[in-house]
Amino acid sequence: FTEMPTDNFVESSFWNFDALFQPQQHPARDQHDTFFLLDPAEAPQLPPGYTSKVKKVHSQGGYGSQGYRYEWKVEEARKNLLRTHTTSASARALFRLARQEKFTPVKYFSIDRVFRNESLDATHLAEFHQVEGVVADRGLTLGHLMGILRQFFTKLGISQLRFKPAYNPYTEPSMEVFSYHEGLKKWVEVGNSGVFRP
């Protein structure tokens, strides 16, 4: 897996949410869960052609989708924030891949800091790290995703795994990965995954 550049804590709502098909009225974009920026408040530049494509998919649909059918506002996408997940870096990486002249299969990873506007307690911090992996190739299936996850977790010493259907705005199908914790004697969630929406 090749490491993706993730050295930007500040991200625009566009890359963090809109390009990942997260609707503009989604609760996660609320003041409560995301750190929005006072200064710089708005991203000066958004990729022009791509932005209009994203607008169309949200408001009317496209690529086989019905879309969300609401009025998509570019001002909302410009709002700067501290990224809530490293998937925004994955989106950027995939965008760069798409602009390559010839498609080459890739495997990307990153391990970096993310920020969520939460009160601190025993199990929550406002800043924490995420491990993210992306595989792009022709003919990949859900079975492949499960295979990679199993290998990854086995290397970490976690081998008892179960997969549960889940929901992410940007992946469909989505799966939460659960592992049996011997100490707590129950299944705990160890990861989230999915196949990116077309």
Added chain:
Amino acid sequence: DEEFDELCFEFGLELDEITSEKDIISKEKGQEKAKGASDVILYKIDVPANRYDLLCLEGLVRGLQVFKERINLPRYEKIIPAEGEGQRLIITEQTAQIRPHAVAAVLRNITFTKERYDSFIDLQEKLHQNICRKRALVAIGTHDLDTISGPFTFTAKAPSEIKFKPLNQSQEYTASQIMDLYRTDSHLRHYLHLIENKPRYPVIYDSNGVVLSMPPIINGDHTKISLNTRNVFIECTGTDITKAKIVLDVIVTMFSEYCEKPFTVEAAEVVYPNGKTHIYPELAYRTEKVKPEHINKKIGISETPSSLAKLLTRMCLKSHVIGNGNHLEVEIPPTRADIIHACDIVEDAAIAYGYNNIQMVIPKTYTIANQLPLNKLTELLRLDLAAAGFTEALTFALCSQEDVADKLGMDISATNAVRIANPKTAEFQVARTTLLPGLLKTIAANRKMPLPLKLFEISDIVVKDPNTDVGARNYRHLCAIYYSKSPGFEIIHGLLDRVMQLLEVPPNEENGYTIKASEASAFFPGRCAEVFAKGQSIGKLGVIHPDVITKFELTMPCSALEINIEPFV
């Protein structure tokens, strides 16, 4: 219980907790108060955010029963009443400014019991919180149709002109009085701001001037639903027409089960200001054609088209094979507003097949792996700094304004810092522009450790940068501090020399690094130097100013080094 847990897991729900009313009250208020509370087992189930049809018991049970093939998915029908007999909701142009859209429907001859009634109210609340975004996008009002008579008018009037008896109150109030009345209500006060400062408030009347409701705040008492209600008029008003339609579809499909003619809904007509009319609820059934081989390929299984059709039907997506077996026609019912693309259908097929039944394979993708050069350099330096006797620290990237400015003797505007708009505490006001405060705070928290304390951190700082597409960027800094009875300037200087040696940067001006004496507010005057390399200033080192030391609640001398390592990648 385990069986139900398994079922939920397979279906995609999370069985959060198995408890009872008694347990809940015990935990919150103590065992005394719990005496007499119900012992009946309650399941707390977590429903995914995009499945509005599973938000009530009726929908959940229906979904699970179809999944287990115990029942067939009911067919939801809308009945269009004869000309002139149906209910009409007329929207006037005044609503355009504040709440332009409305949809309506009627549930005829419905029978309520206490559980069904509670479930009905509960579903409205859940929808309000979820898809309606706390009533901002859509507000639901349900009324006893026998207490009012249509046609109904949805308009907007000045607050002083609206007067009615709100739900469960004993007297009439004007709209402005209602605002004041509910200002302290723990539930309703959160919605007041949606209409409070507008010149006109939305209101729905019947043909006799009886107020049905003032969305999104409260319904009128006159039309309140009781266990004896037989006919229900439902109206959803809002700013997003797509969501209003979805909400209406969900409510009527869920509760039409209890109508005399089960799963039938009586349509209502909505008249727009421009004269156009529309029949609601839409209850649209959409069909999508998918290729069975496409589904098989995406999941990694190989099922026959007819078994795929069976799997999808179990997920409430009635399907059958068409053509000569290479297409499936999938019917998407109005309860599944979350299906917007073929990939959603693929996911449902996978869920019905059972995620854990899918064979796990490794992709045959061959790629050559690379570490990002900046991270590789960081890792190497970390090892060597630790070898030099310094301990690594990992500190927060967010801090207070004082940490990066006042405590270091600088003005905040000079720091070019990125500022947060909505911090929960003062500790997260800005993104750090220097690693120094983090390390100083770490020392302050570890004063009891034996001296000397030698810490380092190699991590990102954030500054504003108008040249990037978002307006800010990260720089990878290396910061080391030495805290002891004597400042240890020579030790920090030695560390810089060691780092440069590792980076193979010679100590001369033309093609290497040099240090020149300089001044900085955070450092002791006369004991501060600026580091130059690769033609630019990359950082500073020196003895920390006593003021700074005191402001960070420390008592011993301290010297520090901070440089940007990106030029060396």
